[in-house]
Amino acid sequence: MNDSSIIYTHTDEAPALATASFLPIVKAYANAAHVNIETRDISLAGRILAVFPDRLSADQQVGDALKELGELAKTPEANIIKLPNISASIPQLKAAIAELQSQGFNVPDYPDELVTDEDKDVRARYDKIKGSAVNPVLREGNSDRRAPLSVKAYARKHPHVNKPFAAGSKTRVATMGHDDFFSNEKSVVLPADDTLTIRHIAADGSETVLKSGLKVLQSEIVDATFMSASALDAFLAETLEQAKKDDVLYSVHLKATMMKVSDPIMFGHVVKAFFADVFDKHGAAIEAAGLTPNDGLGSILAGLSDVVGGDQIAADFNAALAEGPRLSYTNSDKGITNLHVPSDVIVDASMPALVRNGGKLWGVDGGEDDTLAVIPDSSYAGVYQATIEDVIANGPLDPATIGTVPNVGLMAQAAEEYGSHDKTFEIASAGRVEVVNAAGEVLISHNVGKGDIWRATQTKDVPVRDWVKLAVTRARASNTPAIFWLDEKRAHDAQVIKKVKTYLADYDTTGLTIEIMAPAEATKYSLARIRKGEDTISVTGNVLRDYNTDLFPILEVGTSAKMLSIVPLLNGGGLFETGAGGSAPKHVQQLLEENFLRWDSLGEFFALAASFEHFAQTTGNAQAQVLADTLDRATGTFLEEDRSPARKVGGIDNRGSHFYLGLYWAQELAKQTDDAALAATFAPVAEALSAGEETIVSELIAVQGKPANIGGYYRPNVELVNAVMRPSATLNKVIDSL
Structure with missing residues (x-):
């Protein structure tokens, strides 16, 4: 690896497909400025192959790119652009394993039962992969996430709709409040x-x-x-009864991907509680078949075809669905309920969507209804209940006028x-x-x-010190109040509060507003300010970092994918994250069905500009700064011209967005006056792309409307992906000529 390289991560699903379209443009432009771009495969499939070299032929073996990047992240030279990756639940992990096996890779099945030493070895290797395996390795720094000014300006000019809650709305959050974490x-x-x-x-x-x-x-x-299993079961029985009494949708909101051990177990408790009679009657047969509620209802139903009496068990599940409280659905057209797949309903994305939609989720018939949102642990549930109460009392937030809530998040060295x-x-x-x-x-x-x-859990002292420093730095740079979301009634937070108060004394905070509030109170405070058009930095721990950087962006700008996410690494390097990946599976399904990728790469554009700027500062390459400045301006034009992907076939999709970003970027490079050589290089590029606009767009749209073949989901065929994601010969000729 070149010491002065930007490392672009190859990940999964829609972000990986988008990379196949966008990265050739990035590499071509960067090469003209003597900036080297390299890729590293940290996809779920790549990570599976990396931990089983002993089972693969020499030509099938791959290096452990995640381990390599983890070491790089600890160095001052690190400059990593990190795209969203699959934080695999067990059903996703098993699906990826099956696909790799079908492609001729001799990787072992995931062992549900640990009988032999080999089972234990295989499980230990897979345990390094499932859930949030990537982020703790790469995040050797704390998080600075905010909506760029251009995104806020666009949202104010073209506001999305946050729906009001109906009068008498029954939507609320249910949480345990005792005997929980x-x-x-x-x-x-x-x-x-x-x-x-x-x-x-x-x-x-x-x-x-x-x-x-x-x-x-x-x-x-x-x-x-610890969470008491008996208290959890009693709580679930109570909430199921309440949902049926109130005639609202029942919906559980967990994070079975990042919290890869605890939350799948909790999810399994919910499945068993909802279908209590079915498990009382058939539980032994279900367990004997190697099926577990922790993997979700969908996994059980799919496995019943191999079980004696499976048809009757499936019928009993369907009868229970009809008789129980009405469940929310993640895809009513395909009959996929809230309880089908543990990784389908991720709390930090699903709860803001509920709020934005006026407190309603979707039922079996696709219709919307009020919802009992079940979040068992009470650590952060109050944030969402406070948000719901605010919107009920004051109406929906207006993106055209509201302020913003950026985040400084404690996450270095796998904190919390x-x-x-x-x-x-x-x-x-x-x-x-x-x-x-x-x-x-x-x-x-x-x-x-x-x-x-x-x-x-563990939280090292150095990350806390750095977190406090970053909070003060951001508050000073933007002259914005900073609120530490910490609850003195929580044991962990009480220890953190002592450290925060100690380390704040190391800085001049004259003229700054820096306060400590419990999360629910901080939510109310921030929402009151945001309604007045005022900004407030939320300074949070690791989980609330995730929750807040979905909640506020989704209400402010319609999506969390448009956030600028910078991780100043502890040893001086930089990690630049490109947005959330929660909707990535749906985008892939649409591509496969109609060759249309709705994924929005805007967060990638912001991350790339920040990466170029960091590269310029650390290497002295002035041309990299030109790339950063011109890309920023091009992104502004991109937003103003509304070149984000359309929602339906017939408009430009992700590939068309990349063309327009490339066009505007080339135009900015051609007219900038800081580097004559770059201007001369990109003048003919800008001219060719501008002249070819009509042809390029028609070539990109012509392929839409019919199925696309990429040769796999978790490990698609590279040649097929490139053919699908680069269908414009005119565009390719211009880019490849660089």
């Missing part, structure tokens, strides 16, 4: 470097080590908590809940779980019951 949390700060052990002591005194050799650093925060996966356990029997230091002292202890979900 929030209420059971305990937290300690380590006085010195140490090595911890997590152990389970059963009621009969037998001891099982759940995790050993857990390295911790001086001043690191270590938390532990997203670093809990290797320390999350479904408890096998009643007893207690203890966190013990090297001296044998018990730091944290919980009495637990069978089936409880227990987890520990």
Whole structure:
């Protein structure tokens, strides 16, 4: 790898398809400015192949690109553009495995049961891949996310519609409020470097080590908590009864991708609660068939064809669907309910969509209705309830007039809940779980019951210091109030509050408004300001970083894909993220059905400009700064001319957006006066693209309306993808000539 390269990640689904169209333009323009662009494959399929080299032939083996980038992220030279990737749930992981096997790769099945040592080895390798495997490795810094000025200006000029809640709306959030992760949390700060052990002591005194050799650093925060399985089941039974009584849609909102151990278990509890009678009657047969509610109703129904009496079990599931509370649907046309796939309903995307849609989700017939939004853990549920109450009381937010809520997020070195996966356990029997230091002292202890979900998390001190610094820096740069969303009633937050107060004293905060508020109160405060056209920085932990950078952008500008997301890495490098990927699967389905990709690459344009600017600053390449400045201006024109993808066949799609961005960028490069050589290089490019506009657009639109073949979903065929995503011979000739 060149020491002065920008690394472009190859990921999955719609972002990866879009890369096939956009990256040739980027490489051609960057090459003219002596900026080297390299790619690294961190797709789900690529990561699966990387962990099984011993099972593949020499020509099938791939390097561990994620590990390589993880090391790069710790260096000052890092300049990584990170596109959205699949945070795989188990059903997605199994689907990717099956596809790779069908393509001739000898990767093993995912073992549901651990019987042999080989099973344990295979599961351990796959456990490194599922869920949020990528982000904790690359995010060696904290997060600075905001809507660029050009995006806010466009949203104000062309506002989307946030619907009002109907009078008497029954929509609300239901959360446990007791016996959950929030209420059971305990937290300690380590006085010195140490090595911890997590152990389970059963009621009969037998001891099982759940995790050993857990390295911790001086001043690191270590938390532990659990959700009571019995309390969860009681809560779910109560909410199901309430939803039926209120005649509203029942919808659960979890994050079974990022919280890859705890949330699939919770999802399974919801499936079992909704279909309690079916599991009472057929649970043994379902389990014997290797089917689990944790993978969702869809996985069970798909597996019943191989089960004796499967038709009757399926009929009983369908009868329960008709008799129970009305479920929300993610795709009513295809009969896919809220409980079909754990990765279909991601709380940070689904809850803002509910708010934007006037508190309504979609039922079995595609019609909209009020909804009981079930978020079991109460740590952050209040944020959404506060938002719902605000919109009911004050009406929908008007994108034409409202302010903005950017975010500074604590996420470096797998801070907080997203670093809990290797320390999350479904408890096998009643007893207690203890966190013990090297001296044998018990730091944290919980009495637990069978089936409880227990987890520990870590937050190192250096990321917290950097987070506070970044918050003050952003508040000063934009002269904007900064609110730390921390609840002194939560054990972890209480420890963080002490650190924040200590580290704030290191900075001159004269004239700045910097406050600490519990999340629900911070939500109300920020919404009150946003309605007055005022901006407020939300300074949050790792999970709220995810939630807020969907919630506010979706209400402000209609999507979270248009955010500028910069991660100043702790050692001086830069990670530039390109937007959210929650709708990526639907976009791929549309491409396959009608050769139309609606994916919006706008976030990629912003990330690329920031990456070029960072490259210029760290390498002294002045032409890279010219690329950054001209790309910014081109993106402004792109927005003003409304060149984002149309929603339906017949208009320009993602590929057409890339053409227009390339045209406007070439025009800006041709007329800029900072670098005569670049201007001379791009003058004929701009002329050729402008002259060929009508032909290029017609070539791009001509392929629409019929199925596209890309040779796979998780590992599509490169040649087929390139043919589908670069269908304009006229455009290709101009770009390739560079």
